[in-house]
Amino acid sequence: MTIEKLLIANRGEIALRIHRACQEMGIKTVAVHSTADADAMHVRLADEAVCIGPPSAKDSYLNIPAIISAAEVTNANAIHPGYGFLSENARFAEITEAHGICFVGPKPEHIRTMGDKVEAKRTAVALGLPVVPGSTGAVTYSEEAIRVAEEIGYPVLVKAASGGGGRGMKVVPDAESLESLMGQASSEAAAAFGDPTVYMEKYLGNPRHIEFQIFGDGKGNAIHLGERDCSLQRRHQKVLEEAPSPVISADERARMGGICADAMAKMHYRGAGTIEFLWENGEFYFIEMNTRIQVEHPVTEMITGFDLVREQIRIAGGAGLSVRQDELEFRGHSMECRINAEDPRTFMPSPGKINLYHPAGGMHVRVDSGLYAGYSIPPYYDSMIGKLIVYGRTRESCMMRMRRALEEMVVSGVKTNIPLHQALLAQPDVINGDYTIKWLEEWLAQSEEA
Structure with a gap:
């Protein structure tokens, strides 16, 4: 398809970066913004701008109905999500394409696969990528978890399956700490990402x-x-x-x-x-x-x-x-x-x-x-x-x-x-x-x- 008008579903420097690329390709741009970003540079430079909500990200840059509506009212036939916000949201990619709008990014199934850390690791193994030794999937504290940790060798790293940024991540130095730290990691993961699932892998000392x-x-x-x-x-x-x-x-x-x-x-x-x-x-x-x-x-x-x-x-x-x-x-x-x-x-x-x-x-x-x-x-x-x-x-x-x-x-x-x-x-x-x-x-x- 020919992309004629692209909506930039982001803010800040990456929104401006996308606008510049579009300008050099002869593509019109639509900037969506919160009320806090009304004076942002990319909003000033874009061909059109649509306010999609108040300052809170959940009410604006994470508001999928508002973004899709902005694309429809401006006749934008593509959406670029930038990074952060909805860029790795498989549901957003699906909704965008269901509305006949081109999503500038991977196929929704690939976003979903790689967004789940356990499934991503399983996929990496199948594709021949070298992986950190660890559990083959999600683990809870059990005899299996104890066995996996012993096979890997302490210290081990317990990580949230749905997220990153260091949340839901605990270094377990020995068997005595395993139950407690796995519980803490799971609780943090649930609070941060709404998913208590964790997995385990070898802790690398100084990579x-x-x-x-x-x-x-x-x-x-x-x-x-x-x-x-x-x-x-x-x-x-x-x-x-x-x-x-x-x-x-x-x-x-x-x-x-x-x-x-x-x-x-x-x-x-x-x-x-x-x-x-x-x-x-x-x-x-x-x-x-x-x-x-x-x-x-x-x-x-x-x-x-x-x-x-x-x-x-x-x-x-x-x-x-x-x-x-x-x-x-x-x-x-x-x-x-x-x-x-x-x-x-x-x-x-x-x-x-x-x-x-x-x-x-x-x-x-x-x-x-x-x-x-x-x-x-x-x-x-x-x-x-x-x-x-x-x-x-x-x-x-x-x-x-x-x-x-x-x-x-x-x-x-x-x-x-x-x-x-x-x-x-x-x-x-x-x-x-x-x-x-x-x-x-x-x-x-x-x-x-x-």
Whole structure:
């Protein structure tokens, strides 16, 4: 089908990113927004805008009837969900398509499969992806759970089947703690996701977080666009990402990327997806798949020259992949710093009015943000207000450029985490690429003690 008008079912920088891709493709855009986002940049720039509810996300950006109604009254024939909110909601994808509207994303059954962590792991095994040793499905405290934990070897990790972000997740150090911590994980999972189901897997001591970007055309063809290293995390939230990873060789990239692409081809996967792994001692272990565009997608774009959002829209419209695997080249190095409106030491959100805004610029510097002077950051949503992305021919030159760009960027009126990024890029371990998913929290703890 020909996508002529696309509704952007999101807000902030990703909504603006989607609008820009559409503009360059000659596609009209519809911005939906809450009352709190009436002055947002993407709302100002879109061809049409529809208010879909009050500030609360459940009454606006998660309000499926309001979003579908907005698409119908504006005659939008496609919806792009961005990331977060409804982007991995299989029911939303089904409803969208049932109304004759193109959903820019995977098939609903793939969203549902990969959204269930237990089913996702089972599917990964069937597709030939390496997985963390663990239970074959959901577990409750029983003789079976005790047996599985002993077979895996302590410590083990108990995780929520329906969700992420560290909620419903407990590290069990020994058999004596198993019953208590499984109960806590299940209770947290029920409170956070409405589903008490948990499963168990081996706890990896000090891994890195490596993810592969893939694309499928829904017809049995798929490619990979290399890996991203997202190991610098706090409370399971990514802070700084880079591509390629400092620890992955070209041979490993080709091997694992090929495995991921082959798996998606077997599924007849459609659109963009990210297969996430823990990596330790040269081994990859599948943890989950995100069936959407990622916050950190720009670093992949910078080293490949490939527009991921444009490709999402093309494939949703029925086009095939625009490149073959052997046509993709990985050049240079890219880093992304997530810019949050928060105190750089306490991490408390800092909403408010932007008095002065000067984005960094210069060669190979990109800022994805909807900020402008006079804009008021609402207190109702995630604190991320932009992304600073840079490219360099080498990792060293990329890091030098990022330091310069952070120094140049001005956001006044609210607190931001720019000082945190500046401090990070001065640390020898980060400079040398010698960090794991535990590094940032340990460094922050040491900084507080000092």
